[in-house]
Amino acid sequence: MNNYGWGLPIRASSFAGQIDFGILLIHAAMALIFVLWGVFFAYLLVRYRRRAGTPAQREEHHASSQGGFWANNAGELKSLMPDVLVMLFEIALIVFYAFPVWRSIKMSPPDPKDADVVVEVTAEQFAWDVRYPGPDGKFGRAKPELVHFSNPLGLDRTDPAAADDIFVANELHLPVGKKTLIRLRSKDVVHDFFVPEFRLKQDAVPGLEIPMWVVPTRIGHYELACAQLCGFGHSLMRGDVYVESPEDFQKWLASRAALKPAPPSASNNSGGF
Amino acid sequence: MSNTPDAARDPHRPNVKLYMAVFGALLCLTLLTVAVSKLHLPRPQAIAVGLLIAAVKASLVAAIFMHLWGEDGRIPRILAAVVFFAAMMIFPILDGAFLVPSATSRVAVADQHPDEGGAAAPAAEKPAEVK
Amino acid sequence: MNATTAAVPQTSSGISNAKLGVWLFLASEIMLFSTLFTTYIVLRLSATSWPWGWTALNVPLGTLNTAILITSSVTIVMAYARAYDRDVAGFRKWMALTLALSACFLVVKAFEYGHEFSLGIGPSTSVFYAVYFTMTGLHGLHIVGGIIVNSGLLYMSYRKDCWEDPLFLGRVEGAGLYWHFVDIVWIFLFPALYLL
């Protein structure tokens, strides 16, 4: 995979560009600020080194009552100008960038009816359990008592809605260009769903079901990594994301559906354990 | 002990009569709050009344027994700042309140208290708990 | 009094060390208990249902304990009033009464706990009981701390030199402030756990 390099990975989702824009803009600003201050700082260090016969010059502090607040503190206030510039930059960044982009990425997950694909991703120590609703479009019942290494989600196969659910471990297949709603859950501890190419990261919290969405824009094979410490096997908790053409995706779904009701085989419940 | 006029004018001198009056008021309020709970008001009203009475009692203790009434103004100011920071705890509460609707595995305390009837009407119960 | 602070009072706050120290300590205690009350509210909001306190706990015993604690608050403020007037015997009497009442509080609490444990109810039974045992338990620890401080003061009052020490009254006042704070916490705990 040539997805990764010394900089940001390739962009493979609709909002990856928006996030990269922010990262690049801020780093440009940071570099500018650092270089300007650095040059000034270096100049001060050389210019004002101790020299015989040159005493330090104090700034004029007008403690007098004449001149008013602004005039008396002009020197001090002038030195706050850089601060004001940084503040204006930050305000612009918040209002024109952070608020709208955050709203679109994190605050407005699509309604399940509007999403092209709905998939449930359940994190556990140390694997990703992925479930598609199957032909009926409904996620069936799952019970914690039924959890077994052959049935990591505890699916109740007697429930007709659950019987056709498609389960895969550590593999997430998505059609390119389609809006996918991912319902993120955790069985045990806090995990984190991170696909670097999607620029998508979200903690999976037990007891909560967190909706998030992605529109993959590039066919390819990506990595789904856990980014939140989840135990001794944290670094081995990874999965693969396959973004396919819609036809390939449907084909794959059909091939998985044909496997049912075979219990999800040995690949499950393990990230190498 | 101190019957001198000096002591009588001392503003910090403990005022025993006042203490006893507050004592009486506190006991009455305690009985009142228990009595109100016997009325089995609906949750929102019960919580409002219970907290109101508790707040009155706490202010009495703070103002009179802890001498905040007539204390050097700086201590109340310190306390106001502390209360401001304590009020920041509203954010975890707000977070909890926002989160619940999206959470699927809701918590059922009712399992342990079937007699309480909460399980019958969880939806109706909900707003009652907002305080 | 040392010369430093006595000579130029403007660089001192004018509030005695003991009093300022106790108030700052209480500031941290306010933060501690507001954390616990926050936990209570968050857990209650996220619960599908929450028992009425009176169905789960013993309200008469709770009321009794409230009355005991309020009375002990009065007795300790009376002890302070006696100490203010340098009435040694009066101070000892009221302080001893305070200690007796605080012991009563703990005994009643122990009966309540004992009853609950005998029914097989413990902190792990439900979130409600987890909150109940943790908050009352922590409050109980504060009571124990208060008992230690107050017995210390009572013990000190038997030493002659303590009444010569101008700081003694400040210590009594500080202990009183702490005790009233513990009382205030209970004033909120009682309705929150037993009645609502």
Add this chain to the structure above:
Amino acid sequence: MSQSHADSHGHGHAQSFLRRYVFSVDHKVIGLQYLFASMFFLLSGFALMMLMRWQLAFPGQAIPFFGRLFPADLAPNGVMSGEFYNALGAMHGTIMIFLGIVPMGVAAFGNYVLPLQIGAPDMAFPRLNMASFWLFLPGGALMLGSFFLPGGAAQSGWTSYPPLSVINPGQTVWLLAMVLLITSSLLGSINFLVTTANLRAPGMSLMRMPVFVWGEVVASVLLLLAFPPLEGAAILQLMDRVAHTSFYMPKDLVILGSHYAGSGGGQPLLWQHLFWFLAHPEVYVLVLPPMGIVAEIIANNTRKPLHGYTTMVLSMLSIGVMSLIVWAHHMFISGMSPALSNFFLVTTMIISVPSVALMTCLVFSLKGASIRYSVPMLFALGFIPLFAIGGLTGLPLGLTVTDIYLHDTYYVIGHFHFVVVTGSVIALFGGVYHWFPKWFGRKMNDTLGQIHFWGSVICMVGIFLPMLPMGLAGASRRLYDPTAQMHNLIVQPLNVVSTMFTYGLALFQIPFLWNFFHSIFRGEKTVENPWQATTLEWACPSPPPHGNFEKTPRVYRDPYEYSAPGRKTDYWPQNEPA
């Protein structure tokens, strides 16, 4: 008003060794106790990191020399296990923050220097002060010793997020140690605040206090108000572990295939809120006293008053207030309500304003100066650009959108290590060189100091700078084996670079340690005021005797009156009559 005085002077000088050096109530002895203890803890935290760095650079290879010393369950065949790595990570963070930098910055320097700088004979509550240290030391011993207890050390990160922390071994001891440490720092902060409020020398008005004192005051307020929520949260977690309550455990957890037995009903996110309610202000506790130290050193070595004393004080105060309202920027992607993120984004950007103002004042203080490049000044000057990198890299992390990608990557590690190591630790080193003559009446060697400075700074940058591109490439933090995830493979060489510089940093601490301990006994003797400084700590003998000042000083002017016109000397001590 000060039983302190009565207490500490009652016994005079006829004290036993134990009373004088072990259970001492003298703020100077306690300050040095904290100094030595925190130096020990900093070194142990660093040692843990050296082990981790080996695993990060060469995953799966046996640790050279030391690998065989560890028991087989921690490091089979000398190769570190995942559990051991996580324990090292959790303890590195905990030890460095709660046992190293905060005790050194707040307690060691605060105890020794703060009473001297305000002209007090001792702290307001000397016995409380002693109690604070003797709660800290067992807390620290318990924390560090937890490696040797059954169950081992905590392994859920210093953040201890439940449910992981509730089910992982070792956490109970961590929580107990934290309760001890929190109690210790509460006592300490009450003491600092009361001392500053009540024991200032005549004439020492609030706006004449040195900037370091202000830093200590703000840090103490933060400790006082922010630590109790963590204490409460830790008690709840302790209940979850010991009494099997479910404060943080939701219903129907299935842990490694088995149904968790608790009642359920808890909220894992509640811990994160309460933890960060402390842990964000803690960042400013880590930074403000060192920043005060830098201000002291800069004023002294530029030989002119600080630029914008008032601005600096007001900035510190507003940082103090704001720092209690920004905590949830650590939780943007934690599953917290995304609407709340917007609020915390705004407060985060607000707090950057006074922070930038502080840095601006420090830089502008150099203008017109006559800079004396003494060893402490080197550290103070090193602080400015490197801390600035730390501050700037906070920008993309504090912004909600960019944090989606950068959160929990090495970028975060790089960012806060620039803040805390090339910021706080460098400033603390500078403080050691600056006040060493006051503590021991002797000077440290300049040449060794310069070697220490250049070596340390270059190594620190070498360690932390590679972490920024690693983070941008998506490398996650806390990975036992970074090569197990594909997207880390290309940047893995940077891990090797970091590791090499880590061992270099260790080497460059040897001249410092030798210099420090050698100079205590053999250093060049020095005078009362070797740096020709103006603040009050230099007005008493070195080291100060019991009770500090022979005569209570009287303060006549602002703290940094250097190069005042019309005077023969270029400094004008605060206590010198006109």
